Amino acid sequence: MNVIELNSLRYRWPGHRRDTLAIDGLQVRQREHLFIRGASGSGKTTLLNLLAGILLPASGNLSILGKEMQHLAGSARDRFRADHMGVIFQQFNLLPYLSVLENVQLPCHFSTRRKQRAGDMQTTANRLLDHLGLREDLRHRSVTGLSVGQQQRVAVARALIGSPELIIADEPTSALDTDTRDGFLDLLFQEAETQGSTIVFVSHDPHIASHFPRIADLAEVNRP
Numbered sequence: 001m002n003v004i005e006l007n008s009l010r011y012r013w014p015g016h017r018r019d020t021l022a023i024d025g026l027q028v029r030q031r032e033h034l035f036i037r038g039a040s041g042s043g044k045t046t047l048l049n050l051l052a053g054i055l056l057p058a059s060g061n062l063s064i065l066g067k068e069m070q071h072l073a074g075s076a077r078d079r080f081r082a083d084h085m086g087v088i089f090q091q092f093n094l095l096p097y098l099s100v101l102e103n104v105q106l107p108c109h110f111s112t113r114r115k116q117r118a119g120d121m122q123t124t125a126n127r128l129l130d131h132l133g134l135r136e137d138l139r140h141r142s143v144t145g146l147s148v149g150q151q152q153r154v155a156v157a158r159a160l161i162g163s164p165e166l167i168i169a170d171e172p173t174s175a176l177d178t179d180t181r182d183g184f185l186d187l188l189f190q191e192a193e194t195q196g197s198t199i200v201f202v203s204h205d206p207h208i209a210s211h212f213p214r215i216a217d218l219a220e221v222n223r224p
């Protein structure tokens with residue numbers, strides 16, 4: 001079974017005169033690591049929002065882990081995402097009134113499945129943050145005092161906790177220095193390898209593309 005199976009997908013933002021996305025087909029298998037590149041404004045984030053079930057296609061089929069996203073109601077899609085996907089978006093959506101550790105553990109509160117897979121949540125959260133090099137003295141503090149690069153690490157740890165089958169990442173390393181970026185990639189691939197996860201990754205950074213076995217040019221698959 002493909003983790004991502006997309007056929008004749010079309011999507012148009014409200015008020016736009018042309019489709020943003022028109023993709024005949026895209027298949028991603030389990031354990032595959034796909035890097036998607038494309039010019040600014042070409043629709044990469046829009047595609048990731050569709051894959052995450054945040055947006056729905058206007059037409060065509062999109063199934064994730066065998067589930068047709070357009071057949072799920074909004075709340076069911078939210079639950080499906082919490083159970084099976086780790087999502088890192090450009091705006092990290094961290095909750096300001098929670099501590100770093102609480103933010104990382106958040107998916108386990110929305111998903112019993114993620115909680116079971118995480119084991120001891122606090123230990124797992126700390127292990128992920130250790131790997132990402134986030135200082136221990138910051139972990140009980142609110143996320144509001146963190147730098148952008150530190151917030152990014154919290155968002156990354158939150159996406160990885162509970163080993164989701166599909167990891168969707170939109171420019172997750174843009175605010176990281178080179179060492180932290182490489183540490184993040186090592187951790188990402190290591191976690192994915194251990195858990196058999198599939199990764200879809202969008203970035204402008206050509207150095208990152210070189211770590212990926214499969215690269216898709218959005219301009220080649222998207223023909224609106």
Ligand SMILES: Nc1ncnc2c1ncn2[C@@H]1O[C@H](COP(=O)(O)OP(=O)(O)OP(=O)(O)O)[C@@H](O)[C@H]1O
Pocket residue numbers: 013014020038039040041042043044045046047
């Ligand atoms: N919320 C929105 N409402 C209306 N149009 C949008 C919205 N988000 C994106 N678009 C439009 O969809 C197109 C694709 O945008 P998208 O953000 O998916 O591109 P991108 O490839 O991720 O760009 P970047 O690399 O700059 O992040 C653009 O023309 C953009 O204006």
